[in-house]
Amino acid sequence: MIELGKHMKQMKHRSGMITAGLAAAGAAVTALAVAGTASASVTFDPATGTGFVGKGDVQTAFGWNNQQLQNSAAGVTFSYDATDVYSAVCTWITGEGTKGEKTHDISVPRHSSVNSVIAYDARTHKQIDGFTLTGFAGTTTTGTVPVVGNSCVGNSDGINFNGTWTSVSLVSSDATLSTVYGGNSVVVWP
Secondary structure, eight states: OHHHHHHHHHHHHHHHHHHHHHHHHHHHHHHHHHHHHHHOOEEEETTTTEEEEEHHHHHHHHTOOHHHHHHHGGGOEEEEEEEEEEEEEEEEEOTTSOEEEEEEEEEEEEEEEEEEEEEEOTTTSSSEEEEEEEEEEEEEEOSOOOOTTSEEOOSTTSOOOOEEEEEEEEEEEEEEEEEEETTEEEEEEO
16 A cells, blocks of 8 residues: 555656746747747838837848848838829810710839837847838839829820810729848738
8 A cells, every 4th residue: 555655756757847848848839939929020100101020030131141131231221112092083074075984003113211229139149139110211103193183184096285184083902021131022011
């Protein structure tokens, strides 16, 4: 009977060690998952061009290790590209005196460079944490957004501006933030 009690105590001890070992392994996996998620950090405000791109996002984009990022960070830039699509109705009076109307889908692409500064670890001031985005540097727009009341081409030959924009509405908008290095551009947001 004493032998059986001793055997039960050993099994309980081993069971506790296994449970503790599994709990520690689970905690390690959870810590890795959280650390992996924490390194993927891009915040961006498309209205102001401000935000933050974590070093992990840039490393992943270009396939760099930590040292390659440290060596290349000064050459990393960012760009914002957006295309807004508008549905615009041009209305005119035909040669017969009747009302004519045509809906146009008009795309207006914009390209903006985004200013950034390298963000360093506050403790060492040597290790790069990422890039702080400080606003738009310049924007190039192709095309113009129609304005209700302004003239538009109303006839079929496309020459006479005898029509008027009577309705303009934004249908869709597609935008991305990219990191750029050595002529290569990789989307990091959204």
